[in-house]
Amino acid sequence: SAVISQKPSRDICQRGTSLTIQCQVDSQVTMMFWYRQQPGQSLTLIATANQGSEATYESGFVIDKFPISRPNLTFSTLTVSNMSPEDSSIYLCSVGRGQDGYTFGSGTRLTVV
Amino acid sequence: AQTVTQSQPEMSVQEAETVTLSCTYDTSENNYYLFWYKQPPSRQMILVIRQEAYKQQNATENRFSVNFQKAAKSFSLKISDSQLGDTAMYFCAFPANSGGSNYKLTFGKGTLLTVNP
Structure with a gap:
């Protein structure tokens, strides 16, 4: 099964800023x-x-808030824009399909202060 | 819409004993897959076991086994000889075939399992 590298593993961000999460x-x-x-x-x-x-x-999710890029078949980014404390969560990427199962990245723990 | 229901928010078991986590789901599809994932405090999602709906035989992976009842749309996970390392959140998951090109996983709310020494 595929192996996913997700970065960053955690971050603490100020409200109103943006964070980009990467998955390889x-x-x-x-x-x-x-x-x-x-x-x-x-x-x-x-x-x-x-x-x-x-x-x-x-x-419930919109592109302006969570823009995603997918420049090639091995990489993707998710940006959490104009963050508020309500965006404090763990964000995970995943690949796979039913018959093959699904693999997850290690997750990004985001805290917005 | 496909739904996945886990009715046990929390469970606890003594080390070396057996515990069963329940999961029911709703779908109109005939061929599909069902999964149990484990999420320890490290937050890494770990595949525990997978069941193919067209197979009558229940899946088994070492100490983990399922009781799959297709007609009842039930998919329970049995953990035998529980170990302290089994302490985690367990999610039942079902990939929905949305439009034939997008297999999105739908998760239950999870069961927090604590194994006590």
Whole structure:
């Protein structure tokens, strides 16, 4: 299965600023998924990123707040823009599909102060 | 829409004993996969076990096994000989075939399992 390197592992940011999270996969993958995990909660899908096309966002998430880049088949970034304390969460990237299973990055713990 | 329900927010078990975590789901699909993931305090999501719906045999991985009841849409996880390292949040997950090109994982709310010495 694929191996994902996710950076940064954690950060403390000022409100109103932006943070970009990176995920590098050791193999080419068609789809990458970005999740948010709020404190004590389950994972919620933010968007699906396909190479060469705009990301597909889930209900409640918008591109202006969470812009995603997918420049090639092994790399993606998620930016959390104009942050507020409500954005304090763990953010995870993932790759895979049903029959192959899913692999996750190690997560980015974001605290907004 | 596919849903995944875990009705046990927290469970505890003594070391070396057996514990079962429950999960039910809703889908109109016939062929699909189901997963149990473990998330220890390190927050890394670790695949515990996978079940293919068209296989009648329950999946087993060492001390972990499932009781898959397709008609009842039930997918419980049994952990035998519990170890302290099994302490973690456990998520049941189901990939939804959305439009045939996007297999998005839907997660249950999770069960926090504590193994006591």
